[in-house]
Amino acid sequence: MKWVHQDVGKKAQIIEGLSSEYDIECEELGNIEVKEDRQAHQTGNYAFDYEDALGKPCGIAITKAKIFVLVDWEYVIFIPTESLKFLIGSSKFKKDIKMGWKRKTKGWLIPRTTILNSPFADVKKRWFPIYK
Numbered sequence: 001m002k003w004v005h006q007d008v009g010k011k012a013q014i015i016e017g018l019s020s021e022y023d024i025e026c027e028e029l030g031n032i033e034v035k036e037d038r039q040a041h042q043t044g045n046y047a048f049d050y051e052d053a054l055g056k057p058c059g060i061a062i063t064k065a066k067i068f069v070l071v072d073w074e075y076v077i078f079i080p081t082e083s084l085k086f087l088i089g090s091s092k093f094k095k096d097i098k099m100g101w102k103r104k105t106k107g108w109l110i111p112r113t114t115i116l117n118s119p120f121a122d123v124k125k126r127w128f129p130i131y132k
Contacts, residue, residue: 030066033081040072045109047097048088053104060085060108070115076124083120 024032040046049059068084070077088094088110095109115121 031064032067032069033063033065034069034071036071038073040070040112041074043109044112045095046070046072046112046115047099047107047109049099049105049107051106053100053102058105060088071126072112074126075116076126077115078122078124079115079118079120083118084115087114087118087120 024034026032035046035048037046050057050061052058063081065081068079068081070079088108091110091114093111093114097107097109099105099107116123
């Protein structure tokens with residue numbers, strides 16, 4: 001299934017400020033979460049946070065997005081959120097880590113190849129620059 005459509009931009013709106021549930025409201029596709037991982041190509045993993053420094057659920061654990069968009073140096077990956085959660089939950093290579101500011105956020109590392117090779121993922125070669 002292809003997730004990108006020419007007319008989507010006319011009906012999509014970026015949520016201003018910090019929204020913990022999703023980043024883009026879209027009538028046609030459903031809400032969208034966008035996650036940039038600048039180290040995925042070096043580490044070979046994507047990182048997903050699930051608990052903040054206060055012990056409250058965050059990130060992948062609370063998103064209400066229908067579609068998750070992962071962005072790294074090489075690819076843009078469109079994947080249904082439920083499929084991504086399934087991949088994370090079923091990955092025998094999942095690693096629980098401390099991450100974020102002062103290593104107080106909890107997260108999972110998932111091998112990049114698990115997501116790139118998933119039949120649920122629509123993988124596109126990156127067509128725009130990443131800014132440092």
